[in-house]
Amino acid sequence: xxxxxxxxxxxxxxxxxxxxxxxxxxxxxxxxxxxxxxxxxxxxxxxxxxxxxxxxxxxxxxxxxxxxxxxxxxxxxxxxxxxxxxxxxxxxxxxxxxxxxxxxxxxxxxxxxxxxxxxxxxxxxxxxxxxxxxxxxxxxxxxxxxxxxxxxxxxxxxxxxxxxxxxxxxxxxxxxxxxxxxxxxxxxxxxxxxxxxxxxxxxxxxxxxxxxxxxxxxxxxxxxxxxxxxxxxxxxxxxxxxxxxxxxxxxxxxxxxxxxxxxxxxxxxxxxxxxxxxxxxxxxxxxxxxxxxxxxxxxxxxxxxxxxxxxxxxxxxxxxxxxxxxxxxxxxxxxxxxxxxxxxxxxxxxxxxxxxxxxxxxxxxxxxxxxxxxxxxxxxxxxxxxxxxxxxxxxxxxxxxxxxxxxxxxxxxxxxxxxxxxxxxxxxxxxxxxxxxxxxxxxxxx
Amino acid sequence: xxxxxxxxxxxxxxxxxxxxxxxxxxxxxxxxxxxxxxxxxxxxxxxxxxxxxxxxxxxxxxxxxxxxxxxxxxxxxxxxxxxxxxxxxxxxxxxxxxxxxxxxxxxxxxxxxxxxxxxxxxxxxxxxxxxxxxxxxxxxxxxxxxxxxxxxxxxxxxxxxxxxxxxxxxxxxxxxxxxxxxxxxxxxxxxxxxxxxxxxxxxxxxxxxxxxxxxxxxxxxxxxxxxxxxxxxxxxxxxxxxxxxxxxxxxxxxxxxxxxxxxxxxxxxxxxxxxxxxxxxxxxxxxxxxxxxxxxxxxxxxxxxxxxxxxxxxxxxxxxxxxxxxxxxxxxxxxxxxxxxxxxxxxxxxxxxxxxxxxxxxxxxxxxxxxxxxxxxxxxxxxxxxxxxxxxxxxxxxxxxxxxxxxxxxxxxxxxxxxxxxxxxxxxxxxxxxxxxxxxxxxxxxxxxxxxxxxxxxxxxxxxxxxxxxxxxxxxxxxxxxxxxxx
Numbered sequence: 001x002x003x004x005x006x007x008x009x010x011x012x013x014x015x016x017x018x019x020x021x022x023x024x025x026x027x028x029x030x031x032x033x034x035x036x037x038x039x040x041x042x043x044x045x046x047x048x049x050x051x052x053x054x055x056x057x058x059x060x061x062x063x064x065x066x067x068x069x070x071x072x073x074x075x076x077x078x079x080x081x082x083x084x085x086x087x088x089x090x091x092x093x094x095x096x097x098x099x100x101x102x103x104x105x106x107x108x109x110x111x112x113x114x115x116x117x118x119x120x121x122x123x124x125x126x127x128x129x130x131x132x133x134x135x136x137x138x139x140x141x142x143x144x145x146x147x148x149x150x151x152x153x154x155x156x157x158x159x160x161x162x163x164x165x166x167x168x169x170x171x172x173x174x175x176x177x178x179x180x181x182x183x184x185x186x187x188x189x190x191x192x193x194x195x196x197x198x199x200x201x202x203x204x205x206x207x208x209x210x211x212x213x214x215x216x217x218x219x220x221x222x223x224x225x226x227x228x229x230x231x232x233x234x235x236x237x238x239x240x241x242x243x244x245x246x247x248x249x250x251x252x253x254x255x256x257x258x259x260x261x262x263x264x265x266x267x268x269x270x271x272x273x274x275x276x277x278x279x280x281x282x283x284x285x286x287x288x289x290x291x292x293x294x295x296x297x298x299x300x301x302x303x304x305x306x307x308x309x310x311x312x313x314x315x316x317x318x319x320x321x322x323x324x325x326x327x328x329x330x331x332x333x334x335x336x337x338x339x340x341x342x343x344x345x346x347x348x349x350x351x352x353x354x355x356x357x358x359x360x361x362x363x364x365x366x367x368x369x370x371x372x373x374x375x376x377x378x379x380x381x382x383x384x385x386x387x388x389x390x391x392x393x394x395x396x397x398x399x400x401x402x403x404x405x406x407x408x409x410x411x412x413x414x415x416x417x418x419x420x421x422x423x424x425x426x427x428x429x430x431x432x433x434x435x436x437x438x439x440x441x442x443x444x445x446x
Numbered sequence: 447x448x449x450x451x452x453x454x455x456x457x458x459x460x461x462x463x464x465x466x467x468x469x470x471x472x473x474x475x476x477x478x479x480x481x482x483x484x485x486x487x488x489x490x491x492x493x494x495x496x497x498x499x500x501x502x503x504x505x506x507x508x509x510x511x512x513x514x515x516x517x518x519x520x521x522x523x524x525x526x527x528x529x530x531x532x533x534x535x536x537x538x539x540x541x542x543x544x545x546x547x548x549x550x551x552x553x554x555x556x557x558x559x560x561x562x563x564x565x566x567x568x569x570x571x572x573x574x575x576x577x578x579x580x581x582x583x584x585x586x587x588x589x590x591x592x593x594x595x596x597x598x599x600x601x602x603x604x605x606x607x608x609x610x611x612x613x614x615x616x617x618x619x620x621x622x623x624x625x626x627x628x629x630x631x632x633x634x635x636x637x638x639x640x641x642x643x644x645x646x647x648x649x650x651x652x653x654x655x656x657x658x659x660x661x662x663x664x665x666x667x668x669x670x671x672x673x674x675x676x677x678x679x680x681x682x683x684x685x686x687x688x689x690x691x692x693x694x695x696x697x698x699x700x701x702x703x704x705x706x707x708x709x710x711x712x713x714x715x716x717x718x719x720x721x722x723x724x725x726x727x728x729x730x731x732x733x734x735x736x737x738x739x740x741x742x743x744x745x746x747x748x749x750x751x752x753x754x755x756x757x758x759x760x761x762x763x764x765x766x767x768x769x770x771x772x773x774x775x776x777x778x779x780x781x782x783x784x785x786x787x788x789x790x791x792x793x794x795x796x797x798x799x800x801x802x803x804x805x806x807x808x809x810x811x812x813x814x815x816x817x818x819x820x821x822x823x824x825x826x827x828x829x830x831x832x833x834x835x836x837x838x839x840x841x842x843x844x845x846x847x848x849x850x851x852x853x854x855x856x857x858x859x860x861x862x863x864x865x866x867x868x869x870x871x872x873x874x875x876x877x878x879x880x881x882x883x884x885x886x887x888x889x890x891x892x893x894x895x896x897x898x899x900x901x902x903x904x905x906x907x908x909x910x911x912x913x914x915x916x917x918x919x920x921x922x923x924x925x926x927x928x929x930x931x932x933x
Contacts, residue, residue, distance in 0.1 A: 005874070005876075006875060017797075017801060027819070028666050030668075039785065041784050043781075043782060044781055044782060056554060057536030058551065059550040060540055061548035062537075062540055063539040063541065064539055074543070084533075086499040091504065093720070095508040095719075096720070096721070097718070097721035098721070100507075101911075102906055102909065103507040103852065110502050112457075112920075115921050116458075119920075119921045120485060120923070125924070130722070136765075164765070166761035167761075167763065174622040222478065245485070248475060249480065249482075269771075271769075272537070272540040272541070273542025273767055274577070275772060276769070287920075298914035298919070300907040300910065301907055301909075308911050310911070310915055313915075316614050321626040322620070325621065326620075331577075333717075336720065344492060346489035348484065349489075350485055351484060381479075401548070406545060
């Protein structure tokens, strides 16, 4: 065996235990449920497995072979080698959750720095050490709003992904929370304020606003939304794309109480959608209600600066069924990638990257709507994703695919009103050549 | 012996005089949204960033540093080949929403991994969507609710679990809206069947159990437990955190469990990443398949696709399809090990645990509550050390750090006083086990003051965790504020 050093010592060790057969160690398993073998293939040599994986990898078409312009919250970004190098340090990636702080100071300090950067980025006071992803962070935010306000309705906008809608329902149903939806304005693509006013009332624990929203459009009436919520003593939860915060105000500046988001874009590869990174930040007054781990700075008994997990009485390993969340394992390494990535970029670098993403999408959108048959759907200002109506979206999709390119996300299956609409997304990694190629292929579709 | 580097590493924002150049933000957005102030993340050179995080890495213990015997955590070696392949462009640069005809390789891996996990656990269907063990539990409990509601059985609002259960079990049950009923264990450290009979009723939704349990003891009455639970109309849930004990030996599906979650980041060797990403697939018996999260992966004539058409499904539990990079590594690991290798894994994991346990209790310095045979982990008590020398479990743990060894899990399960919960896994050599045993024995005989003040040789010495709670400093901005208040 390749990873079991004591295999050859089985007999010696059994002798020391005064046993004869390895099966003696399993005598407590009743005979009727014992099995002899697993019906799996026998173990294979590493070299053979590598060859097998190469064959399988060829059955995928990666971004490098097939440029894609899909939106929907996940997009490729450039990952600096520096980030890859740091998260490949096995002291980091093979460590457990830092239960023993004296021997985990490195990771703990990195988490403290991540929390600091996320707080700065979102305009919040504090951040946790990550949740599973942006969608489950929304679920946790919904629960937290009810814990704080004791009210049992949570309101979400219609213009978020169907996945998030399903997840928030699953997360909040156990607590007896009702989830209500507010329609978007068909013209701008942003939340319909009149509808919002009608929906938010005294019973509303919180409202979730995604900015930019699922259609890529920036929600610009944030001040008005904030004041509607304040009047009803409802909490303001804002979902962000961290890259957009290089140009966009932080939600803290417009009154958010809790900020969540998908942080995968910060130094983590696409990986077919996972592993992900759930960002969760909030105001300091809600510290005791926050889900997940938090790292604090303290001192050792000689007075030296030190870091440790803190406020643990919120957590499942101490509080069991009274914990603020069941989360234990979070997304540590993705969080480390995000911290390294943002340190590598710096504030200025993030602003420039964000601007570039914005401009790329403006450029592409302009080029596509010049093609006869393609038109704008929403008038709102968009970030690096946008919705366009095509003559025949399915036809466009298949034509591009045949030509080795992936177009926008087909929206009709989730939003029946958006017939023939595609959600395009692009970032700093999309080259001028691939943009030109997309445009010329779109022109070919009749 | 392991000695960590000791750096006085400043925070990122203390590394340099912050180069606050005058920088004019480009205005691109409407005024209501335009950022006007540059984000205060320091501007560092790549050389500085690398050196900073490199220094931090040198002050962190990983499985490649040495033995990491945290009980119920299965800290085993993470094969390099799994790591390398997961970074290949053909896997890493795949968009979750790209046309499924262009992602056949990854879909195949996911489909085949589901089949493999079915064989390993004796279940009929799996979903790879949950991001970690606790999320697997939550998913299993949502499936439990969906099942009872499907049967028009709306009365079941209780989840029963033993007092040895992992903290996530009651937390997940509460999050799913259930009342938690905890039953005490017997003198043998196993499920109290008489007690179980008393609390099972038409209000019971499910019984959650780890087998072997967190004391490392196999629940030999499991088929009787399953019979009782099913007779009451409830489901039996398997927490797979301890699956490393029984692969190729017994399967939860054959024991009568209806729902199972596994931790790919434990049993199937994917790295813990300092606390994730993990993966907590959920397996069910045939009659529960309709409730699994969507999409499901289906195979027709060698073509794989996502199927969303399951009207009774609980829906989504996590965005996309799961932590695919973790799933990929577990798949490679199972190919490497094969059925024979997985069986050998469990055999040696159990052998290693029993070997350590015997040497430690033969010394009479530590006590083993409950019967003697253990599976892959065991719990010893420092109660005798505490009453005679004032040395507590936490002191032993901290003193182990001085010898360059990672401590076991402490103070869990809660029913053992001054508990040390040790899981060596199959990855450790006999020599390493012997060193660990000898060190534990040596510590028990050391001058108590040396042990109670430990650690002495680490980056920092014993940490003021109470101070961290009393005066929370959670960001560098809060640190600045604390400094201002002090002056």
